[in-house]
Amino acid sequence: MARGGDACTGQWWMGVLRNNLLVILTVLGAIVGFALGVGLRETELSQDAIIWLGIPGEMYMRSLKMMILPLIICSVIAGTASLDPKSNGKISVVALVYIIITNCLPCLVGMGMALIIRPGEGVSASRNQREIKAPVMETADIFADLLRNVFPDNIVAACFQQAQTKYEILEKQVLEMNATSDLVNSTVITKLKKIGIAYSTNVLGIVVCCLFFGIATTAVGELGKPFFLFFHSASEIILKILRTMVWSTPIGVASLIAVALVESSGLEDTFKSMGMFTLTIFCGIATYQLLIVPLYYFAIMRANPYKFLASMSRPWMVAVATASSAVAIPETLNRLETTNKVDKRISRFVVPLASTINRDGSSLYITAACIFIAQLANYDLDAAKIMLIWILTTVISLAVPSVPSAGVMAVLINLTALGIPADNIGLLFAMEWLL
Structure with a gap:
């Protein structure tokens, strides 16, 4: 009997190890990266040696x-x-609107926490890093560029460039009469505006174009099925490639962290910034889950939200423990239908849909991480960039794939679109298993 129990226990541990092998290897990769980075800091590596130390991480990032x-x-x-909006009618519309709102508001919480706590500020710049100033733009031009990029005039060009208002200052010498009727030279400064190009991916425009194609595919019915099947198959193929690629994450993480620490001129500041970023995320999640989500519930149901949250604690813990909302679907349905008496027709449509595209926690993490990386890079974020981070994250969160490190990939998409250096993104890989 004891042997049977030991065998069951051994099988259980092997199952846990198998299911969490990538997480374990990534944590080990982070530990190796920290050890290499700290150990090699004192050896004064040459620039060539640092480049080769970072090659595995660079290859990993280029692949992503x-x-x-x-x-x-x-x-x-x-x-x-x-x-299919026709199949579920009002339920579909209400669920989608709610999901979009719950993806949007956490972005504001994440940005607010990152801008208040400022986890990436006060860190000494790396040896090859300098402050990067974002161009100062007028508010009207910011919104005009946003609208231009939402509707790109060339889908192919949107893959590598976006519209941006450019300013040209002209100085002209003219003769003017002063108060004593004497002719004097004066300089007239004129600001000319023209629509220019910024070489970064127009993610927002691409997403909007793809939304149009997806909606039109549904609208044409049977004629659109081959088109849908092509992109559905392509999506599965890409996810298969990504699920294979993520097994190189431990090596990439070790390389990225090691280089970040070797190039950092202030090691204590780097560790402090990572701790402050972790605090930022925890404070943001606590604020959202314990204050804002209960407000949603109270505003709609006019009932005690904390009683409902307590009844849903078990599926919440399952989702946290497994790092997957999909795994918690059965327990979520059970609690909603048995404890809270929710209509099965509603719960069995909304819960799977929400587990697929509702990314409130990811939205909070992505926005805070983008600002954190920008602060580490000494990148000057203005209101336009912050607003664009919010909009991009809200849209991208609807399409975050169910693969490991998907949150970091979404951060990378934002950084690429905004032209923010992603040199320190390896620090996010080191903390992602926790956050």
Whole structure:
């Protein structure tokens, strides 16, 4: 009997190890990266040695960047085309509106926490890093550029460039009469505006174009099925590639962290910034889950929200323990239908849909992480960039794939679109298993 119990226990531990092998290897990779970075700091490595130390991490990041555009295009078209508003009518509309709102508001919480706590500020710049100033733009031009990029005039060009207002200052010498009727030279300064190009991916425009294609695919009915099947198959193929690629994460993480620590001129500041970023995320999640989500519930149901949250504690713990909302679906349905008496027709449509596209926690993490990386890079974020982070994250969160490190990939998409250096993104890999 004891042997049977030991065998069951051994099988259980092997199952846990098998299911969490990538997480364990990633944590080990982070530990190796920290050890290498701290150990090699004192050896005064040459620039060539630092470059080769970072080659595995650079290859890993380049591979992820390579898959960004195919992933966005195929996922958004396939996801939009798979939604049939006629089949569930009002429930579909209400659920989608609620999900979009709950993806949008956590972004504000994440940005607010990152701007208040400022986890990336006060860190000494790396040896090759300098402050990067974002161009100062007028508010009217910011919104005009946003609208231009929402509707790009060339889908192919949107993959590598976006519209941006450029300013040209002209100085002209003219003769003017002063108060004593004497002619004097004066300089007239004129600011000319023209629509220019910024060489970064127009993610927002691509997503909007893909949404149009997905909606039109549903609208044409049977004629659109081959188009949908193509992008659905392409989406699955890309996810398969990504699920294979993520097994190189431990090596990439070790390389990225080691280089970040070797190039950092203030090691204590780097560790402090990571701790402050962790605090930022925890404070943001606590604020959202314990204050804002209860306000949602109270505003709609006029009932005690904390009683409902207590009844849903078990599926919440399952989701946290497994890092997957999909795994918690059975327990969520059970609690909603048995404890809270929710209509099965509603729960069995809304819960799977929400587990697929509701990313409130990811939205909070992505926005805070983008600002954190920008602060580490000494990148000057203005109101326009912050607003664009909010909009991009809200849209991208609907298409975040169910693969490991998907949150960091979404951060990378934002950084690429905004032209923010992603040199310190390896620090996010070190903390993602926790956050």
